[in-house]
Every structure is written in structure tokens, then in C-alpha cells.
Amino acid sequence: MRVPYSWLRDYVALPDGTTAFAVADKLTQTGGGKLETIERVGEGLSGPLVVGKVAAIEELTGFKKPIRHCQVVVTAAADGPGSAADPQLIVCGARNFAVGDHVVVALPGAVLPGDFKIAARKTYSRDSNGMICSARELGLGEDHDGIIVLPADSPVGADAIAYLGLDDEVIEFEVTPDRGYTLSLRGIAREAATAFDVPFQDPAGIQTPEADDSGYPVRVEDPAGCDVFVARTVTGIDPRALSPLWMQRRLQMSGMRPISLIVDIANYVMLELGQPIHTYDRQRLSGPIVVRRARAGEVLETLDGGERRLDPADLLITDDSGPIGLAGVMGGASTEIHDGSTEVVVEAAHFQATSIAKTVRRHKLPSEAAKRFERDADPGAAAAAAQRVVDLLVELAGGTAEPGVTVIGAVTRPAALTIPWTYPGRVAGVDYTREEVERRLHQVGCDLEAAGDDDLVVTPPSWRADLRDPNDLAEEVIRLEGFDRLPSTLPKATAGTGYTHAQRIRRRVGTALASAGYVEVLAYPFLGQADLDALGLPENDPRRITVPLANPISEEQPSMRTTLLPGLLAALRRNVGRGTADLALFEQGLVFHPRKDAAPVAPRLTVERRPTDEELASLDAALPRQPRRVAVVLSGLREPAGWWGPGRPAGWQDAIQAARIIADACRVELEISQDQHEPWHPGRCARLAVNGRLVGHAGELHPRVVAELGLPPRTAAMELELDRMIPAEEVLTQAPGISSMPVATQDVALVVDAAVPEHDVEAALREGAGALLESVRLFDVYTGERIGEGRKSLAFALRFRAPDRTLTAEEASQARDSAVELAASRTGAVLRS
Amino acid sequence: MSAPNKSYDPVEVEAVKPDEVARHRADALAAIAAAASLDELHQVKIAVTGDRAPLALANREIGALPPAARAEAGKRIGEARGAVKTALAQRQSELETERDARVLVEEAVDVTLPWDRAPRGARHPLTTIQERIADIFVAMGYQVVDGPEVEAEWYNFDALNFPPDHPVRDLQDTFFVAGRDAGQGQDPAGTGSGMVLRTHTSPVQARTLLAQGAPVYVVSPGRTYRTDELDATHTPVFSQIEGLAVDEGLTMADLKGTLDHWATAMFGDGVVTRLRPHFFPFTEPSAEVDLQCFVCKGASVGDPDNPCRTCGSEGWIEWGGCGIVNPRVLIACGVDPERYSGFAFGMGVERTLMFLNNVQDMRDMIEGDVRFTLPFGMEI
Numbered sequence A: 001m002r003v004p005y006s007w008l009r010d011y012v013a014l015p016d017g018t019t020a021f022a023v024a025d026k027l028t029q030t031g032g033g034k035l036e037t038i039e040r041v042g043e044g045l046s047g048p049l050v051v052g053k054v055a056a057i058e059e060l061t062g063f064k065k066p067i068r069h070c071q072v073v074v075t076a077a078a079d080g081p082g083s084a085a086d087p088q089l090i091v092c093g094a095r096n097f098a099v100g101d102h103v104v105v106a107l108p109g110a111v112l113p114g115d116f117k118i119a120a121r122k123t124y125s126r127d128s129n130g131m132i133c134s135a136r137e138l139g140l141g142e143d144h145d146g147i148i149v150l151p152a153d154s155p156v157g158a159d160a161i162a163y164l165g166l167d168d169e170v171i172e173f174e175v176t177p178d179r180g181y182t183l184s185l186r187g188i189a190r191e192a193a194t195a196f197d198v199p200f201q202d203p204a205g206i207q208t209p210e211a212d213d214s215g216y217p218v219r220v221e222d223p224a225g226c227d228v229f230v231a232r233t234v235t236g237i238d239p240r241a242l243s244p245l246w247m248q249r250r251l252q253m254s255g256m257r258p259i260s261l262i263v264d265i266a267n268y269v270m271l272e273l274g275q276p277i278h279t280y281d282r283q284r285l286s287g288p289i290v291v292r293r294a295r296a297g298e299v300l301e302t303l304d305g306g307e308r309r310l311d312p313a314d315l316l317i318t319d320d321s322g323p324i325g326l327a328g329v330m331g332g333a334s335t336e337i338h339d340g341s342t343e344v345v346v347e348a349a350h351f352q353a354t355s356i357a358k359t360v361r362r363h364k365l366p367s368e369a370a371k372r373f374e375r376d377a378d379p380g381a382a383a384a385a386a387q388r389v390v391d392l393l394v395e396l397a398g399g400t401a402e403p404g405v406t407v408i409g410a411v412t413r414p415a416a417l418t419i420p421w422t423y424p425g426r427v428a429g430v431d432y433t434r435e436e437v438e439r440r441l442h443q444v445g446c447d448l449e450a451a452g453d454d455d456l457v458v459t460p461p462s463w464r465a466d467l468r469d470p471n472d473l474a475e476e477v478i479r480l481e482g483f484d485r486l487p488s489t490l491p492k493a494t495a496g497t498g499y500t501h502a503q504r505i506r507r508r509v510g511t512a513l514a515s516a517g518y519v520e521v522l523a524y525p526f527l528g529q530a531d532l533d534a535l536g537l538p539e540n541d542p543r544r545i546t547v548p549l550a551n552p553i554s555e556e557q558p559s560m561r562t563t564l565l566p567g568l569l570a571a572l573r574r575n576v577g578r579g580t581a582d583l584a585l586f587e588q589g590l591v592f593h594p595r596k597d598a599a600p601v602a603p604r605l606t607v608e609r610r611p612t613d614e615e616l617a618s619l620d621a622a623l624p625r626q627p628r629r630v631a632v633v634l635s636g637l638r639e640p641a642g643w644w645g646p647g648r649p650a651g652w653q654d655a656i657q658a659a660r661i662i663a664d665a666c667r668v669e670l671e672i673s674q675d676q677h678e679p680w681h682p683g684r685c686a687r688l689a690v691n692g693r694l695v696g697h698a699g700e701l702h703p704r705v706v707a708e709l710g711l712p713p714r715t716a717a718m719e720l721e722l723d724r725m726i727p728a729e730e731v732l733t734q735a736p737g738i739s740s741m742p743v744a745t746q747d748v749a750l751v752v753d754a755a756v757p758e759h760d761v762e763a764a765l766r767e768g769a770g771a772l773l774e775s776v777r778l779f780d781v782y783t784g785e786r787i788g789e790g791r792k793s794l795a796f797a798l799r800f801r802a803p804d805r806t807l808t809a810e811e812a813s814q815a816r817d818s819a820v821e822l823a824a825s826r827t828g829a830v831l832r833s
Numbered sequence B: 001m002s003a004p005n006k007s008y009d010p011v012e013v014e015a016v017k018p019d020e021v022a023r024h025r026a027d028a029l030a031a032i033a034a035a036a037s038l039d040e041l042h043q044v045k046i047a048v049t050g051d052r053a054p055l056a057l058a059n060r061e062i063g064a065l066p067p068a069a070r071a072e073a074g075k076r077i078g079e080a081r082g083a084v085k086t087a088l089a090q091r092q093s094e095l096e097t098e099r100d101a102r103v104l105v106e107e108a109v110d111v112t113l114p115w116d117r118a119p120r121g122a123r124h125p126l127t128t129i130q131e132r133i134a135d136i137f138v139a140m141g142y143q144v145v146d147g148p149e150v151e152a153e154w155y156n157f158d159a160l161n162f163p164p165d166h167p168v169r170d171l172q173d174t175f176f177v178a179g180r181d182a183g184q185g186q187d188p189a190g191t192g193s194g195m196v197l198r199t200h201t202s203p204v205q206a207r208t209l210l211a212q213g214a215p216v217y218v219v220s221p222g223r224t225y226r227t228d229e230l231d232a233t234h235t236p237v238f239s240q241i242e243g244l245a246v247d248e249g250l251t252m253a254d255l256k257g258t259l260d261h262w263a264t265a266m267f268g269d270g271v272v273t274r275l276r277p278h279f280f281p282f283t284e285p286s287a288e289v290d291l292q293c294f295v296c297k298g299a300s301v302g303d304p305d306n307p308c309r310t311c312g313s314e315g316w317i318e319w320g321g322c323g324i325v326n327p328r329v330l331i332a333c334g335v336d337p338e339r340y341s342g343f344a345f346g347m348g349v350e351r352t353l354m355f356l357n358n359v360q361d362m363r364d365m366i367e368g369d370v371r372f373t374l375p376f377g378m379e380i
């Protein structure tokens, strides 16, 4: 809402010297409006700028365009009868004026916007001591050709800056959706008066005539959609009458374009009172105005030229010809005011906010009128607004008000609320006095009645439909008393138990991966068919069953992700593209899986009471499963090359190791086995499990996927479902007994088939070695001719220790032999000689 | 080592005579002083303290002396051996110092050489800043609660007092899950699924109230979605952290105190908040929260010579929204508004990160460029 400061001051007796900023700042504090910007108009303009009167015009010829050399009287004294003394000589290129016209003259020494300095000079071989100004030269807009011709009663010699209001400020307020009344000078002025504790002059506080039956006939068939409809008629309008400069000026500063006198008056009154006005050319109306909902198939050409296919929920203004307007949103073309209109029917009505809002959205047709109706315009302002329009049409357009006054419906105020007068103080934590509470509610416009010693019956004014609950009233008192009155007290929260087990693990996983050299990425959680195809997922892969969005950001990625990999791989590619080759990235986040047999719609439950547990369960049953996953991707070198030697490429091992790091952080045992699973390399894919339950996969990506996505060769990845890694119960680590006895070490090299997993051999050794075994560590893998085709040799270091004695060599060897024996029987291992 | 058990032989007792002892002592000290290297000293050490050293031999002879003479001889030889030992240690130390000065210098390396063989990693600052904020509230006794990102409209809107026709409940502002009939017949607008990508983390508060009842003190950080275009200051996928306290007798003053405490814990001593009236459906009264600029503390206002980049020389930074929980929300969540009241607050995490750490472009936070994330390390 743009508020010209000079206009605002018409209604509020602000103390002298109060700046626009002071008002805007104060209203920001009290909630009357939030300061967005203050615009200084007439910036860069300085006098002398005066009202002049053209005394004589000499037409100059012989130049490229016609030029006038004018004598302009610029002092009041010189404008006396029979006096033409001291006129200024001024050369002017415009032609839209005549002798006797009043004009705006910039005298030598004046500076116009754009640092345009006026000086006495010689031009077109004539003396020119100033300039006759156009609207554009004064920064008043671009609309008018030629110079400004002022009304005949404008005082010659007067300071034109003050007379035209060229020196002004416009405050732009952000208006919150609950405070529709501040979309008007009237509303802002009321707030300013309250904030500064000065009198408020209500522009709607004017006499309005009684309704009668002789006004323009109106029938409201949908009183729920339209509870008040006022119609007035003005005839005999002079179609040539122009909007006065001050009105044009105020409209411009308020962000509206002057159009024609009738339209300008309607807009002016809307800005002033917040009541949208519609004007109809009476000669174009046929029969009574009827307010009703649209019928199927009806069409309306709105005055922006658009053809609107109407919806049965649209509220319409109609006459015998059919629809003539979308009520409260935009009028129709057929009854529009035009250049020759002389008879006007003025509509000031009140329409239901939600109905208007839906029509606006349906037709994508925002308008100044609709903006006000959507935020609960004041039904009580309709009659006054219609009267203001009538008065201005009579005064400025030479019209005659017809006596008939049509008023349909009645103004209703919001329902009265009963609150203890102490209630605002209880909400705030401040001891307001009863006087303070009552005074503030009065200032808002409420009527108060005492009910017993403790309670107040509060009836909000017609413009405050937002005051529905006791807390709404509390807010009014608290904000007007000032939020700075609120003390700062810290409540004592109930004793907490800190983070949950799962929350701690999630943080630990992130820290562990970052400590291992991974960089966290937070990718957008959307994907599309192409992403899943690029991963080479089979047709029946569950990751292809996604949650689609009705309005995705991009058609390429219309669904919620079922895997973290596309987002991570895109980030990997972006980094590579920007010149970072060695990458290890991770992400923790949700994936989304539609539930089998879920209800297609999550029901909209009641808000009047707590829904039952069954009702609440029905919501969750409709929602997709949203487990948390963690994934890593790697490419380039895992350890960089340097002066110490070559680097080590990242590979499948690192991806699987990342899973081990996570398992460690979760304190669970990770079971790794060979697998084939898209998008991994079929020979380099690990199945990750915990307690036998699949949690994810890791390894090198399939070369086709790498090629398809343009990834660096041998890009590796791991993805697992973190929620499945987090034990239901926190696992307490049992402290081990530490033996101080000496260790006995035995190395064994076992030859097995190449296909036998190391894990199986190691597990057999571990089991076979018995209780004395402290650790097993693989320290070498050998393949080659010496052990034969299709075989591999695994070398292990076994460490034995007893808790209570030094082991003999025989004991250690015996334990080793039984370990080897079990490995032999389980895996076919042969001791390498 | 024990001496061989020899019988008494007066000839050999020569060795314990004072002159002899003094001579052996002087010889040994001279040899020690003459040793020029650690190796030579080692040889000397064997010669003057080994089994065959004169003083060692003399020591063995003490037993051959008459009992009356033993004590004095023992003392004499002991002193001599002690002096030799001291001289050896001293010379050893001298020679080691000399060697250190020479050899260790030869072993010098360039300690400024890089050794970044283990690559560095980092957590995303949006993650760590949420943890830092959560830590502050956990220290105050709050719980941290999570919830789903695809959320039922009822939790996201209805339970929070958004009327059914509220303008944000539209494809223009909110991502909707496409229902079975989206875009046709029963659901021409495509909003009929009753499911949205949550537009704030407030539905978690509703879930918490429904699950736990009052009193509760919780914060919920997490990802949220609105249909903004991605640019330097907007992203359709962003993060929020919200707090909710519902208890007997909570007031706006308590809300203000809580925000002040948070501001101080996060931005430094004495940084306070300012509330300005605003409107949110789920709180009444509602306010926007300004944070006093933690860099200039307002000193840059009206001082064009010392502008402040963090607050744009306005002294205050718009931080988030807050208010007293609308009793209608309490009713929908099964909490008795006659008995309990509460406050709620919420801040954009990206925005907080932008002014706390001077992030210039929102896109940097979502693109996953490691050059952006690495400097933030493990914690913020």
C-alpha cells in the first residue's frame, strides 16, 4: 500500500515536524503497517517554480517546428486588472495553451529533476527567461503531451512546488493478510492517529441518505456472497471534464494511472476508504442489476479485453443481457464507462472474501478491488464511499445526483467476544491496567461493555472481521501498548533427556564420514525417469515406483527420490566440470516410497477437536514411507599423489569401507557379501547386511552407468538405509578384559579357489582358533603361477594371548592348526608350503 | 660380577696402596679426557671400568687385606671409581652434544613440506548450523523432534489454523503430491491428494502435541519446500528450525526471553531481539523477529563512514517469525487452551547462515561444490 504522506496528513493531526519516516517507523512498531520503502518525490527539484499566467503569445516561424515566444505574468501584483507589467519573456515549443491560461513556470535558478538547470538565455533569436513546464519535466509522469495547464483559479505568483504538491514523500507499507483495513488511507490514518495519540478525522464519517425504492433496481440472489450492495446514480456528467491535477497527482503517487475523471474518482475513493467502487454506464445497462452465481457455459468479456469462461462458483454482476462483471474482481466490457459517458451507476458493495479469492485464482485475475475484498473490506464503508463518489462527480464533473438510493442488505459487525479485562496482560506477561486495555480496544474501533467486575464484552468494528478470538483482542492491546513493553523472561523448560539414540547416531555418521574425507552434499530430492534409466534399473525395480508431484520444479524430475544416487552423482559431475577431479561426497537424507495399498487421499480431518487415534493413523497410512538413507560417491584419487609418491585411485574398496565406517558409527556388525545389483558393476558389488537383513549396496558403478552419466571412469558408490542400521535399543559396549600376558604370533598362508570370499576363510580361522585368538589380520593376497590358475593365496597374521599365563609355543601352534583345519574343511583351504 | 675366591697373597695387595690407586685414577681420567669421539670414549670406558680395569682389579683385592685395613682401602677405591664414572658421564654428554650439533643438523628436513595424504572432508554448514542451534535448545531442556517431509495437508495446514481456502494452499505456492486423479475429473486443480511437501517444520509441532500432549518444549529442524524460483536469495528446497513450548502460563515475555537467550548463545553477549507485529495463522499474537546486528550492534546506523555489510547499516537483521500459539491450534491438537498456552518461533536456516557466515549466494548451499563446503569443517 503506497501512502502519499501529504494525503495521510489530511486525516491525522500529526505534530508539526513529524517526518514520514517517523510515522512509518512507528507503524512498523505497532503493526499498523510495515515500512517497505519511503520514496521522496520531487527529488532534485528546486525553485523558483511559480504559477504564471500567459499574457501574450507571438508565433515564430521559419524554424523546423512552430515555436512560441510568450509573455508570462509571474507575480501576483502584476496580475491586477489592466496591468500587464513585468511579464517574463519565455520561448516555448508546446502549443496546447492559449492566452489567459495558467501555467507552471520555472524561473532562472530553478533546477528540475535530472539536474536540469534553468537559466536566462537566448534561443530562436529571442530572449528566454525561464521555461513553461510539462508534467514530465516536473517528474509528474509521462502521460501528457504539452505543458501543464492549471485551473483558472490557481493563484498567479504562488509557489508551484507547494501548490502542486511536488515536494512529497510516499510511504510504501507491507500489509499483512489479516489487516485488510490498512489497504486504505483511512485505515493507515487511524493507525497513525493511535500511534501518535492525536485526533483522527474519519473520511468515511460523512452523512449518507436513507435508502429508498427509487434507486437503480438491484436484486441480490446470493446474500452469502454479497451482503451489502449500494447503488447510486449520477446524470448529466460532462464527458470532457478532466481529473483535477491534485487527484491525478495523488493517484500517481499511490501507484495508479489516471485514466478518466469517472474512473479516477472511483479509484480515488477506493484508496481513500478501502471500498472498491465499480461504475457502469447507465445507458449501457439493460434492466435491473442482479448479483448471482454464474451458470455453466456463461462467458464474460472483462474490461481488460479477456474472454472469461465462467465457473458456477464465480459470483457475477448481471443484467438482462447476461453477465456484466465478475463481482468484486473486474467489470465487463459491455457496460464500461467510455469517453462519452454522461450517466453513471455507482456500485459500492461488499463481497465475501473467500469467494473473491477463488475467482481471482481461477481466472488469474488479480485486481486492486479484489485485493481489498479478499482481505475483508469494511461492509460499513459502502454507503459512505458511494456518497463520496457521488459528491465528487457532482463537484468535478458537473453531474447531478439522482435522489434514488439503493441499499440491499445490512452491515453486520463481527460477533461480540467476552474476555476478562486481564486477558491481554496474561497473554503478554505484562500487568496492563484496565484503563489501558479499554483505551486500546476503543482506539481499534471496538465497542465495550462491562460484564461483571472482571469481564468485558467487546464488539469489533465492521472493518475488523479478523478479530474473531480473545487472542486477537489481546494482540491489539499488546501491539498498541508496544512490544517493547514486553519483559524478557526465560521459562523453565521441563527437564529434558537430550538427543535420542537415533539422532546421536545420525550426527555420528556424518562426522565419521567427514573425518574420513567425505564432503557432505544436500541435493534436491527430486528425480525423473531419465535418472532411473541412466542407473540401468530393471523395469520392476522398486526404486521406479515413485511419489509424483502435481507441480514439480521441472518436468524432467517430477517425482520424489527413491535413491540418493542421482543427486549425488549430479553433484559429483558438477564438481568435475568445475575442475575438481578427486572427490568423495556423501549425503544423508530421506527417500520416498509409496505405500502399497495406501489410500489415494490423505483425509482432511476435523480441527474442532483432537482427531481420534484412528483418524490420525489414517493420515500416516496414506503418506509414503520416508526412510533415511546415506550414500557416498567417489572418483579420482582417494589419496593424492605428492612428493611422497603416486596417489591411490578411489575404488570399490573405498565405497565398501564407507559402509564399514557407518556401521562402526552405528555400533553394528556389517555383513558383506558378493552381489549383483544395479547400478553397480556386476563383479564389484557388495551386498551390505546387518543381522542378515539387507541394508544396502556398495562397490564400483557399472561401466555402462558411468558412460551414460558421463562420470569419471571407475566411479564408486555406496548407498544404504540408515534407519535399518540403527539398533532399536541402544547397544552398550561391554568393556573387554585386557590381558598383560605376552602375545604369540603365528602366520599362515592358505591357498583357496579364487572364488572363495576372504571373509569366509577369515571367519573359519576365527572360529577354529578358539578362545585364545586375539585377532586375525589378512596381510597379503597372492595370485600367480606358483599356486596355479584360479587359485589365490591369503596370508593371515594370527595373534594369540591367554588372560592368565604365557602361552607356550605348542599351545599357539595347536590353536593355529585347528584354525587352519576348520578353514580347510569349510573353504577347501590348503596350507601353502 | 663376583670376584674369584682367591687366597691371601701379599704381593698383589700392592694394588690397593694409596699411590697406586691415585695413579690408576689419574690415568683413567686422562684417558677419558683424551677420548675424541663417542666410539673412543666407549673403548676407554671398557678399559677403565671393565673387568680388567686396574681399579676393578684393585677392588677385588680388598678382601685380601687385614680386616682393619679393608674399610679405608674400600673407601679409597670407591672414591676413585666414582670419580671415573662421573668423568665418563660428563665426557659422554660433551661428546653427544658435539655430535648433535653436527649429525642432527645433517639430518634436517623441510618441515613445511605438505603431507596431505589423507583428504579432508566436511559436513554441510546447513547441517552443522542446525545442530548448533539444536544444541542450544537441548541445553535448555528442549527435545529435538523430526517429521516426514511429504506431509498430510491436515498437519501442514488445517491443524495449524490455515483455512481450507488459504491462498498458499495452491499449486502456485505449495508442492502437492499428485493424486490418482490429478488434473482430471475429481481433481482438476491437482491438489486433491491431501499431501504436500511440508512448507514449514510446524507440522512436526502438531505431531508432537498430538503424540505427547502438554507440557512440551521442542525444536524441529529440517527440510521444507515452497515453489520459489531458485535465485541468489531463494530456493524451493530450504531448511527451517522451529521451536514450540506449551505449558501452563507461558507468555509473550517468555517468548521474548527465549529468543534473547538464543540470540546471545548464538551471536554473542548482549545481542538482543526485537519483535514487530505480524500475522501467521498458527500464532496470535504474531510477530516478526529482528536480531540486533551482532557485528556492529547498531553502530553503523547513520554512520556512512563505517557501513556494516551484515545488516546493511540498519542495525537490525530480519530473522524469523514467532508468536503465541493460536488456541485453535491447541484445540485441534487436543491440548486444553484454558489450561495451557504456548509460544512458537521459526527461522530460515539458509538465511541465518547467510548473515552469520556471509554467504553471498543461496545457490552455493545447494550445488554441492566442495570448494564451498570444505572450509566449514566439522562444526560451525
Ligand SMILES: [Zn+2]
Binding pocket: B293, B294, B295, B296, B297, B298, B300, B308, B309, B310, B311, B312, B313, B314, B315
Ligand atoms: Zn551491522
